[in-house]
Amino acid sequence: MIGQGTYSSVYKARDLENGKIVALKKVRFANMDPESVRFMAREIHILRRLDNPNVIKLEGLVTSRMSSSLYLVFEYMEHDLAGLAATPGIKFTEAQVKCYMHQLLSGLGHCHSRGVLHRDIKGANLLLDNNGALKIADFGLATFFNPNQKQNLTSRVVTLWYRPPELLLGATNYGATVDLWSAGCILAELLSGKPIMPGRTEVEQLHKIFKLCGSPSEEFWAN
Template identity: 75%
Template sequence: MAREILILRRLNHPNIIKLDSLITSETSHNLYLVFEYMEHDLKGLASNPAIKFSEPQLKCYMQQLLSGLDHCHSHGVIHRDIKGSNILIDNNNVLKIADFGLASFFDPHHSIPLTSRVVTLWYRPPELLLGANHYGVAVDLWSTGCILGELYSGRPILPGKTEVEQIHRIFKLCGSPSDDYWMKLRLPLSTVFKSPHHYKRCIADTFKDYPHAAVKLIETLLSIDPTHRGTAAAALKSEFFTLEPLPCDPSSLPKYSPGKEIDTKLRDEEKRRQCYAGDREKKIDSRVRQVSRAHVTSTDNIGSKTSMQQVQQYSFTKNQSEVSNSHREYVSKQLIYLPKHSEDAKETENNLSGHIHRRTLHIGPLVHVSSDWATGGNKIDDEPLISHRIDHMKLSRLIASKTQV
């Protein structure tokens, strides 16, 4: 945190978040950093299906991002975690780079070892995945290229799940490194990740539907060799920003309701939960109908007294596990109807209700056909629900038969 504070106090630019103050807690002795409030982040806006960026708007955001990075790099700071959720936007559409927790000082004339365990996986350059500990501003430019591709395609362009998958995704899109690359950088993990298959570079084909100037800038920023990515200042002078349509003024852009990456995650999670719950309910309904038809058929064929007693005993066992409800319930995957109370059996019910509560027989999953099925039925903190509705006529016969025995 001390390094983050020093870096933030060194930087002063319209496109870099400002540290307003520091607050200490008297009880916990913690130190809190207070920043200016920003209503949005780029990830939340870009992933909102209701928002479509125009070409001038997209260029406006990228111009501000590269301007902020140019200021950082010219003051000896590399961010090392450029991604959509760390790029904040206020209601005036002014973009600011935030979260300098992984940022570090660097000197291009005096290289010192740095950790390679930085940058979020989807935006991490190949040299860091291969274990490089001497690097510079090129790591931020690679992440910027990923952001530019994501804004055009509407989704992350390199969404690897592991470091191994990530490096192979990079090679498939950007091409396998040449032998000179391996010899020049001498990366610690080069022998581990070096693929026997040689991939051709296909960035132009992947983004062929987008403007030529944009594809050309992506090609530069996503160069496998970090020395070929150029600088933020050079990117600002590229054709992407000089050809029509030109970047618009931030004040001319529309205002959006507050939205951040966490809102996108919650929205996606709710959508997945609803889809999963709907599929589960359809499967449950189908299984219950099949079992119900089979149960009705088998009951019609029962004619003997012995068989009836067995059915009564089975019904008594089921009733102990039923959920108290005046409507139809799905119990043990069978559709059953809860019987009404019998006035002449209330005394028997009262005598047995305590015993039923003390010892509950569970003969299968007890669930309502509702969204709770998606979470596994009853919640952990739910109290056990035992039905008090018992078939008293069948119960009386059962008790009588047991007494005679």
Template identity: 65%
Template structure:
């Protein structure tokens, strides 16, 4: 397991009752890592600087290059599997899906690997013979996510994931991807209409060198996809601002993907509860009145404790007839008799306490007036962090040293590389 330096593995074999000493448990113990890339990038208000992104990407590609030259595919590159400590060191983790491969791609491998958002198109189309290019597609998705501030291909299913890929990278055909029509699922997911490649258009706010490197990582044809070794030699890592020294990076409180998921789930629950409250409140509102016409309330609003019925009921009128509340008060006409009304209301008008017309009248506690209405940007251009000097690599000594392994296959001969580019050694 490369780039887990300083860690160790402890194998503990427990003897069973039948004396079989080979049956037991295996414990893998590693040093504590303060963050994973997903948890760190999701911290509120945090945006990585360009030197910081270059620093992380350079470490990721260095570790992946070591895996590939030793013929190992990781097959699960994603932010939560990239661990970072407070010294700025990035390490590859979770090799549970890792497998060895042959350079001639004769091995038959499963295509049900790599988390959906970072899965390359050849696996989604059913390929079972593949190589290091599957990891490089995942690296391209991580790279764009760091620069863009959010995932670039967040599909919810395999068909949707392929559709998002085709919308961004264009629809595949035999011209741009020879042999694609022979993949098992090509006819099932072939787009109904041709789509053009839009990587440069969508990410036009990226730096020119970053965009050039991203284009090479997100090639539909895996044979044209850039390798980890060639990506490390891209101009992006050799132009200002240069990758910063990991030790110069700021220190953060621990942050991991499970904390990010927990926070997102809590926010979703709060949103759902607020939506339910709003819906319940809307259902309890009285009907809206138009053109000054009052509407009788539904039967379920007639309870004495309903909030709309808090107004005191009008007094029951006296007299033999009480079927209406409008007009003059009933009573004997002419002739002597006691005055039924208090002083000051003897004009024969209506009693405001008994209900009546006008803009302020109430019927059954309701007013006939209208109710009131109801109701990852681009990273910073510069950085104050310490930056390495020199045209080809940091002067502080940070970087990958000479490899202690043989290079073969697509990576060529190490001696020839040293002769062609003496200042770039991976």
């Protein structure tokens, strides 16, 4: 086992037909509530819409009637960015940071062009292989969006340290900028070697943002 969540476990496995190493995400439906089932169905729908070298590829689905489980088959990646950054002795060079950010923005550009918001960009969801290839993973909070239409989306998304101010202020009509804010936080984190705004609460997170970036003007609040 290489990872575990509330309703799923991730295993490293080998495809017996071609010998390829894959990651198997086992989803347990037995105790899953209807809303979680909808989230899982949406995640699969989104993954099937995306096809880019910098987005994790869903290679197949396997069902198990015996255990009431569904297996999502993904390409296998050896590392995640957060794990590598936390490894003692590892300090990313400027060239590595440029390479990782180029790949992250390329993957996000593809997602946004296909009408998909990731809504949880952070180091743990950016996977790396031993050759330095980066892929965006974990689309559990992702959703479809249309930049030309006003939409009522939830503001309760994005891990706190990477959450943009508009979501902290309760915005429900937003677009690609929420992912780009998170990407900016990743860039600063890679260059500084640590998270730049590690707030413990939403209020503290806003305070850290305003302290670093400045407070919104009176004209902003008036609008």
